[in-house]
Amino acid sequence: MAADGNTPEYGPEFELACELIARRSLTPDDGGCCELLMSRLAPLGFSAEWINAGGITNLWATRGSGAPLMILAGHTDVVPTGPLDRWDSDPFTPTVRNGVLYGRGAADMKSGIAAMVCAVERFIAAGEHKGTLAFLITSDEEGAARHGTRHVVEVLKARGIVPQYAIVGEASSNETFGDRIVVGRRGSLGCNLRVHGKQGHVAYPHKGDNPVHRLMPALAELVATQWDNGNAHFPPTSFQISNLHSGTGANNVIPGEADVVFNFRYCTESTAEQLKARVHAVLDRHCPRYDADWWLSGEPFLTAQAELIDAAVASIESAVGIKPDFFTGGGTSDARFIAPWGAQTVEIGPINDSIHKLNEHVKISDLAKLSSVYEGILQRLLR
Known part of the structure; x- marks a missing residue:
């Protein structure tokens, strides 16, 4: 990692985000990201199933059994960098400047995945949970999206599996972390x-x-x-x-x-x-x-206000002291495949201003806040 010369200890979310950013996972390549994630999840008792198709890496990792089934979903693939000479630092060398982490995927959405994993590590260390906790991670979200989450959902639906809740770690915040969560998509x-x-x-x-x-x-x-x-x-x-x-x-x-x-x-x-x-x-x-x-x-979807949205709002208020707005705009995400499956689905992540842009970045101080929000939702719904 390249730093600004005065880098303090930023915490596990930052460290894992840097490890993920350093992997050149240009869509549809996973770049070894899912293997890295399983190296953290396996010691927690997660079992890995690789539901790969069409050259796409799809990780379905589960812990526990029965309902409720909570899915933490995300993608490891990133969009192309654009002209390298227009980046202020190498896009696959995670770089810190003035408390900001730069790199392709920093906001979309490797920081979200890192925050999820670290939240789950703390959550499990605090005691057992009810139901099933699952990660659904794909390398086919930024591309054609035919053999990624769409494929995994079809496979799991054929087994009769129905989730109750799903959190997608897409960058959802607007001007400040936590000011907005996505509850639907056009x-x-x-x-x-x-x-x-x-x-x-x-x-x-x-x-x-x-x-x-x-x-x-x-x-x-x-x-x-x-x-x-x-x-x-x-x-x-x-x-x-x-x-x-x-x-x-x-x-x-x-x-x-x-x-x-x-x-x-x-x-x-x-x-x-x-x-x-x-x-x-x-x-x-x-x-x-x-x-x-x-x-x-x-297809468009809308998650009605119920226990997942209530838990998300309460967790954000607890972590950052603001009440988020509900948002249904923007582009598409893999939530479009998960929500029709039957799950209450929300998207919660960092500020989205730099996604797909040159010098993509995330505020380092937001990483621990995001992880705290995820942990709070798990505490409220799975304890």
Whole structure:
């Protein structure tokens, strides 16, 4: 670890976070992170099962038996670093500057995993617990997310396993640690759309069929559509175009095809099938020939306020003295696979301002606070 020359003893959460950051676990590579985690969990009585698929490392580690089943979930894979010369220090050399830990994965989400493990070490040292305590750790969250948590959930569901609670260690805080927890997520529905026309000369438009001219009014209608009004927990559903392409490169050719990629981030007031049907109704009016390749990244979910949220709020108030807001925005996470499984699910983690950015970082003082919050939730629900 590189330090600022005056590094005090920061505690076990910091040390484990540094060990994890130092492993180059670029998605979908685990980089040996799960083996490191099991070296800490096995002495506590956890049994490891490797539910790997498609080259993805998936750790399912359990201790105890029966209900309630509490899952601590996270991912070891990280996004690419971006230009190395724009980092102030090597992204895989954990570095301390002014009480801040820098490195790829520092906030998303190796510090969360480290805080979970250390919380469990203290929790178990204090006495036995009821039910089952489990870790679900994957190396396929930042990538395709097909063979990671999604796969593990399918395997465990087939065995009849149903969790009661799940905590995902994603970076959830906004401006200060503990000011926000994620209690739900919007769904994500995307589409690769290709509109077919007929290539021709721009001087003879009657002999061609310009797909761009057909696509533009359809997109204008889709952009102007109010898909729903949202509700008390979610903003209205959003439609966004991310890519648009057509043409041969020549300035005198009517293109034969036009391609567009768009995405819905949708709330619980709409379903994927409803959104698809409404889009197809618009396209059918404007585009005689098209192909729509849809993909669903996750359905929306909302955890109702019950014992898990109550325990999370009480633990945060005890650790940092503030009452967190409930949040359902942002992107997707592996909670989208766990919540529909039947678990009350929340996301609690450090400040998310630097995730996926250059010079990703976490405040070192927040690591012990985060670990204390996790331990408090375990105490309230499993003692």
